[in-house]
Amino acid sequence: MTASRDIARDGPAPVTARAVSARGLASWLNSSKGLGLVLLAPAMVLVVLFFLVPVVVTGLIAFTNMSTATGITGGAYQVSPSALRVLTDQHGMGALAERLGQPTYTVDEQGLATLEEMGIEPGIVAGLRERHLGETYSSRREFERAIRALPERPATRTVKRISAAFSRSLANERFASAGALIAAAEAVEPDLDAAEKQALVEATYTGWTWTSENFRRLATSRDTERVFFNTLFFVATTLVLFNTGYAMVLAIATHYIPERAAGIFRIIWFLPRISPVVIYVLLWKWLAWDTGFLSALLSNFGVRPRNWMLDSATNAWVFVILINGFVGASMGMVIFASAIKAIPQSLFHAAAVDGAYRWQQIRHIILPHLKWPILFVTCYQTLSLLTSIDQTLLSTDGGPGGATEIWSLWIYHTALNNYAGNLQYGYGAAMALVLVVIGITLSLLYLRLFNYNALIIKPRIEH
Amino acid sequence: MTGHLRSWPIVLALSVASAPLVLMYVYLFVDTVTNAPPGSFVPNEFTLEHWSFLWHTPRGRPSIWRVTLNSLLFATSTAALVVVISSMAGYVLSRLNVPARGFFLAGVMVLHAFPAITLIVAIFLVLQVVGLYNTLIGVILVKAAIDMPLGIWLMKGFYDTVPWEIEMAGIQDGASRFTVWRKLVLPQVKPGIFALALFAFLLGWGEFILPQVLAPGGDVQVLSVYLASLIADDNNFDMALFKSVGLFYMAPVLILFFFFQGHLMNIYGGGTKG
Amino acid sequence: MRILLDKFSKSFGDVRVIEDMTLEVNDGEMLALLGPSGCGKSTTLFAICGIHKVSGGRIFFGERDMTDVPSQERNVGVVFQSYALYPHMTVAENIAFPLRIRKLPEAEVKRQMEEMARLVHIEELLGRRPAELSGGQQQRVALARALVRRPNVLLLDEPLANLDAKLRLEMRSEIRRIQLETGITAILVTHDQVEAMSMCDRIAIMNAGRIIQIATPQEMYRNPRTAFVAGFLGNPPIAFLDAVARDGWLAVEDADIRLPVPPGTRTPPDGTPVVLGIRPETLGREGDAPIRGRVTFVETQGRENLYDITLANGSVLRSIQRVSDDVSLNDEVEWRVRSDQIFVFSQNGERL
Structure with missing residues (x-):
């Protein structure tokens, strides 16, 4: 056995030298910290890009008037008719607005060059340059009088053409910066004071600006109240009736029937969850539309065919809650069913010996064991219902007449998709911010409630 | 335990309650291959005309195959991203002694509960600014980011079941932490990775609102957006066509669910949203 | 290495x-x-x-x-x-x-x-x-x-x-x-x-x-x-008995036992409470110091028998002996201990 004895006598394996030389990145990857940060990095990037940045962006945009009209990236300065109206109405600078709106006439080299191109007699051009270069006229008549006074005495038609070549107007002109705007305005109106400049810049800006208007609007709008109560009603009803209530019925009922039948029912009630939402809602539409199954069935009993999903607010709510509830029930069903399965069989046996009937079994054994699962499902689904959008969007789209408009859908309609075409990003973000704040608050609250600190176990390998 | 109590009344009650659902799904099949006289729901002829969308592209709409390819790309890419990122981050949270580990764990929990859909306005604007609006890449990244917290949490759970001793043995055998993860631990959680991949694929396949808002263009349309726009088109109302496209769209889901039901029910119950 | x-x-x-x-x-x-x-x-x-x-x-x-x-x-x-x-x-x-x-x-x-x-x-x-x-x-x-x-x-x-x-x-x-x-x-x-x-x-x-x-x-x-070590090694385990030092002997007064201090052990001052460790194999038919008690448990292990004997003060000692059928449960017995092989510990478990 000398061969095996020398295993230990050889000392450290001869290969360690090679292993040591192959260090570098590998050795850093070998520490928990190094490897951990590398493996976390992609997740962190996604979290920053699609959670942290959007949260901040939502918060910022909520304080702007950003919309399709203002654009996203910022705007220019345009002396549009509406900007002049703002200048007149809001700043009381009607005179300034009028002057800026009117064309002015300045004899400059650019205009003279135009004249030469137009083929105006060189003598006239030379005369203008000689006598009037650099002069500005605020009305056409005045300028034309000056032209006529030229030694060459141009014909009336020529005078008109000449004056048109020197006509300079700020109206509808766009400037990339406030400085360019002021410079151009000063060319027309040399003695602008600071207040006038300020007002002009503000009135002509086409991009978005900071404002708290969205929140004032949200706080005072009648829609807010209506949508708020719609949402409350939707969440509470769906949660109580389906996500917990009906889920519990399903879990308990399938507990009391043979396993094979139970499996079939579980699969049936799982279909709504696994089906792509567009198809799932389509099936409900087939059921409810005026040429659909329900109408056809009821017409046999003399009921007028109609779109059951949208013909009244009450029906719309029934469908919205059914559609959302059928999807929601399956999560509770699975969680409750596994909680019931975890109840020790001996408890059921004991109860059976005691002569407890099903109802008593349910009350005294099953329900007490479902306390935490129910709390969990309630917490979880409150948040998801609060922000659920697909099913309602695809079924009633908030209708009829906004009767089933819920908060998340309202955001969608305000900021992402509406008939008017002007998407109000700022206002929508303000609405979203409300949900974001609720979402963060509730998730932090749940974290405490379910004591996730207890899950933090120190790793057993320490380096 | 309940053998002496009769179960047929419960089965009956459940059957009645389930009838509308069963009806809807049965007719999803029936209506795609049959015609029925107006006002009736009893089919009187077999037909394949409702499936003509497969070879005949309606004017103004992208080809179904293009859309299907987009959907496939979208769902597989998000699933791949979610799986790769989650299997990395989940391992860190389960096993590695990183600074602020508790904070990361709590962060994943909060993100998991937090409804990311509320950020869609901001995400929409961010994508426009960075030029990823109306691209598949943009919506894939967003979808992966939204599904990722759940993925990380599930993967952490899978890793938690791998015995510590296997990792300790690996380290004693001279393997780096990276090699231990890659060669010794990952193979142990293969079933979990498979389940998560399947799950993430189905989530991506069914997703509607994200592509609808972030990538509605014809070139990048996915099946959900395509079908929704078909349905929303009031001028061409054809329920049988909708259902055929719907069934075409849903077939992979049904097949996957049929084969891997057990895997999926656990994950769905384990805490998705909805 | x-x-x-x-x-x-x-x-x-x-x-x-x-x-x-x-x-x-x-x-x-x-x-x-x-x-x-x-x-x-x-x-x-x-x-x-x-x-x-x-x-x-x-x-x-x-x-x-x-x-x-x-x-x-x-x-x-x-x-x-x-x-x-x-x-x-x-x-x-x-x-x-x-x-x-x-x-x-x-x-x-x-x-x-x-x-x-x-x-x-x-x-x-x-x-x-x-x-x-x-x-x-x-x-x-x-x-x-x-x-x-x-x-x-x-x-x-x-x-x-x-x-x-x-x-x-x-x-x-x-x-x-x-x-x-x-x-x-x-x-x-x-x-x-x-x-x-x-x-x-x-x-x-x-x-x-x-x-x-x-x-x-x-x-x-x-x-x-220490007593901890003595208690950890040995199967069946050692038994411990409270005693006091008295006139150069170790005495369990309420059980009428007097043992000489084993060689190599520091003799504690008179009246000091001590703990005696007695292994099962040192208690039996042969030895120098008598111990009386009642057999309260008998376990047959094949080659040997294990006995618990309860002393007058309620303490229990263990004895392992070659199988014989002359002792049965509840018998009063007088056995002997080899006093040179017992261990003497202080109250806090240190060997004396």
């Missing part, structure tokens, strides 16, 4: 588990870390192999300070209680894994792997996966994997705990055989005194994070330093 723990300390958060422990393991020696669960023996093992960072003190392998060397470079072979075989690899791949990590040429990997498989007698199992092996076979694979890269030291963490009684006996001698054949330095962590005594050259007995005594099994059995 010689292993030295020099004033080693370990704490988890605020909890000090091990404080200032010094332990030397000689080259080629097999040493048992023996103690009840929670005494810090596994913590010590994890510190030696580098899974735990030490909170204080140094660890030497030979002359080299290993305290801050990562596990991967310490070259320590560990056999875990659960064996920790890689489930997705065959036996051959499991054993070859440490060699492949070291990037040895494939032919060399194969040669060393097969040599090791021969040593632990699993040549015919190389193609199987761990799930297809019995507990004993898994144990052998784990040993082979731990030894194949010629470690500086072999650590065995409760290696027999998951085996049934018969296999445990077999693996006990197998592990010792392999250790002797390879001449490797080994540390066995166990809570089972039989394992420790039968497999190891020396035993370090631990309690509450401290080493109480290090000695050969024989020495430790015959000459325990």
Whole structure:
């Protein structure tokens, strides 16, 4: 056995030298910290890009008037008719607005060059340059009088053409910066004071600006109240009736029937969850539309065919809650069913010996064991219902007449998709911010409630 | 335990309650291959005309195959991203002694509960600014980011079941932490990775609102957006066509669910949203 | 290779588990870390192999300070209680894994792997996966994997705990055989005194994070330093009896027992309460000091009988004797104790 004895006598394996030389990145990857940060990095990037940045962006945009009209990236300065109206109405600078709106006439080299191109007699051009270069006229008549006074005495038609070549107007002109705007305005109106400049810049800006208007609007709008109560009603009803209530019925009922039948029912009630939402809602539409199954069935009993999903607010709510509830029930069903399965069989046996009937079994054994699962499902689904959008969007789209408009859908309609075409990003973000704040608050609250600190176990390998 | 109590009344009650659902799904099949006289729901002829969308592209709409390819790309890419990122981050949270580990764990929990859909306005604007609006890449990244917290949490759970001793043995055998993860631990959680991949694929396949808002263009349309726009088109109302496209769209889901039901029910119950 | 723990300390958060422990393991020696669960023996093992960072003190392998060397470079072979075989690899791949990590040429990997498989007698199992092996076979694979890269030291963490009684006996001698054949330095962590005594050259007995005594099994059995050590070694276990020092004798007054102070024991001052440790084999028909009591329990072990005898004051002593049928339950007996073989401890458990 000398061969095996020398295993230990050889000392450290001869290969360690090679292993040591192959260090570098590998050795850093070998520490928990190094490897951990590398493996976390992609997740962190996604979290920053699609959670942290959007949260901040939502918060910022909520304080702007950003919309399709203002654009996203910022705007220019345009002396549009509406900007002049703002200048007149809001700043009381009607005179300034009028002057800026009117064309002015300045004899400059650019205009003279135009004249030469137009083929105006060189003598006239030379005369203008000689006598009037650099002069500005605020009305056409005045300028034309000056032209006529030229030694060459141009014909009336020529005078008109000449004056048109020197006509300079700020109206509808766009400037990339406030400085360019002021410079151009000063060319027309040399003695602008600071207040006038300020007002002009503000009135002509086409991009978005900071404002708290969205929140004032949200706080005072009648829609807010209506949508708020719609949402409350939707969440509470769906949660109580389906996500917990009906889920519990399903879990308990399938507990009391043979396993094979139970499996079939579980699969049936799982279909709504696994089906792509567009198809799932389509099936409900087939059921409810005026040429659909329900109408056809009821017409046999003399009921007028109609779109059951949208013909009244009450029906719309029934469908919205059914559609959302059928999807929601399956999560509770699975969680409750596994909680019931975890109840020790001996408890059921004991109860059976005691002569407890099903109802008593349910009350005294099953329900007490479902306390935490129910709390969990309630917490979880409150948040998801609060922000659920697909099913309602695809079924009633908030209708009829906004009767089933819920908060998340309202955001969608305000900021992402509406008939008017002007998407109000700022206002929508303000609405979203409300949900974001609720979402963060509730998730932090749940974290405490379910004591996730207890899950933090120190790793057993320490380096 | 309940053998002496009769179960047929419960089965009956459940059957009645389930009838509308069963009806809807049965007719999803029936209506795609049959015609029925107006006002009736009893089919009187077999037909394949409702499936003509497969070879005949309606004017103004992208080809179904293009859309299907987009959907496939979208769902597989998000699933791949979610799986790769989650299997990395989940391992860190389960096993590695990183600074602020508790904070990361709590962060994943909060993100998991937090409804990311509320950020869609901001995400929409961010994508426009960075030029990823109306691209598949943009919506894939967003979808992966939204599904990722759940993925990380599930993967952490899978890793938690791998015995510590296997990792300790690996380290004693001279393997780096990276090699231990890659060669010794990952193979142990293969079933979990498979389940998560399947799950993430189905989530991506069914997703509607994200592509609808972030990538509605014809070139990048996915099946959900395509079908929704078909349905929303009031001028061409054809329920049988909708259902055929719907069934075409849903077939992979049904097949996957049929084969891997057990895997999926656990994950769905384990805490998705909805 | 010689292993030295020099004033080693370990704490988890605020909890000090091990404080200032010094332990030397000689080259080629097999040493048992023996103690009840929670005494810090596994913590010590994890510190030696580098899974735990030490909170204080140094660890030497030979002359080299290993305290801050990562596990991967310490070259320590560990056999875990659960064996920790890689489930997705065959036996051959499991054993070859440490060699492949070291990037040895494939032919060399194969040669060393097969040599090791021969040593632990699993040549015919190389193609199987761990799930297809019995507990004993898994144990052998784990040993082979731990030894194949010629470690500086072999650590065995409760290696027999998951085996049934018969296999445990077999693996006990197998592990010792392999250790002797390879001449490797080994540390066995166990809570089972039989394992420790039968497999190891020396035993370090631990309690509450401290080493109480290090000695050969024989020495430790015959000459325990504290009552804890005496109580931990020996099966059936030693019995303890409260007594006082009286006129140069040790007396249990309410049971009418007087024993001479054993040779080599400091005679305590008159009236000092002491604790006597009496092993079952020192109480029987032969001896010098009489003890009277009632037989309250008889257990037949085949070759021998184990008796509990309850003294007048209610204390219970144990006696193991060759089987005979002249004593039965509830008999009043007068047996004798070999007073030169009893241990005298102070009230706090120190040997006098």
